[in-house]
Amino acid sequence: MVQFGRTLAAQAQALNLITLQGDLGAGKTTLARALLRGLGYQGKVKSPTYALVESYSVSGRDIHHFDLYRISDPEELEYLGFSDYFSNDALLLIEWPEKAQGVLPVADLKVEISYTENGRLITLTAATQAGSALLVKVSNLSG
Numbered sequence: 256m257v258q259f260g261r262t263l264a265a266q267a268q269a270l271n272l273i274t275l276q277g278d279l280g281a282g283k284t285t286l287a288r289a290l291l292r293g294l295g296y297q298g299k300v301k302s303p304t305y306a307l308v309e310s311y312s313v314s315g316r317d318i319h320h321f322d323l324y325r326i327s328d329p330e331e332l333e334y335l336g337f338s339d340y341f342s343n344d345a346l347l348l349i350e351w352p353e354k355a356q357g358v359l360p361v362a363d364l365k366v367e368i369s370y371t372e373n374g375r376l377i378t379l380t381a382a383t384q385a386g387s388a389l390l391v392k393v394s395n396l397s398g
Contacts, residue, residue, distance in 0.1 A: 259377060260289020263366075266392045267294070269385040270363040271345065274352035277368035282375060283350045286366065287320050290348065294318070303350075307335065317345040323354035332358050364389060 267273070267290065275283040288300040294313045303309040303322040311318045319340045326332060332355055340347060341360065352359055363386035367378040381387040 257285065257289040257292075260286045261293035262393065263389075264290045264293025266389050267346070267364075270389060271341075271343070271385070272347045272349070272360060272362045273364045273366060274359070274362040275348060275350045275366050275368070276352060278370065281368040281370065283368060284322070286368070287348045287350070291318065291320070308340070310340075317342070318348065319345060320348045321350060323349065323351040326351070326354040329355050329358045362386070 263286075273290075275286060277283050284302045284304075291300050291311060291313070294316075296311050296313045296318070298311070300311075300320075301309050303320050304324065307323070307325070308319055308321045311320070321340075323332075332338075337355070337358065349355065349359070349362075352362065352365075361382045363381070363383045365380040365382065367380070369376045369378070379390055379393070381390045
């Protein structure tokens, strides 16, 4: 998961929204942490489970890591100023994006993590041109 996060970070400069889906303990926060490290963040990377969002700045770019697990209604996000985090140059990493259905814009990249008999399976789905370009770059790296 850590190596994949760093690989993803090396190719993610053009992305604005990455969603992270998977069961509890699947590795969503570990992947987000590795991605932040891969982007060059050197400080402590905390889980946003209780704070809802943890924000970082890397090379002048804002990165916001959300964990929406505790959200019961997408309308709660508007009260919390969720849309204020979306800007042209920010990168948002959102765990449990299904909790924000109808509020989230289209994700550049959807990352689904599932358990298998031998570990974890990561499925990537691109929904934008930037996400598709990233998939091409990542697939070229793997073979």
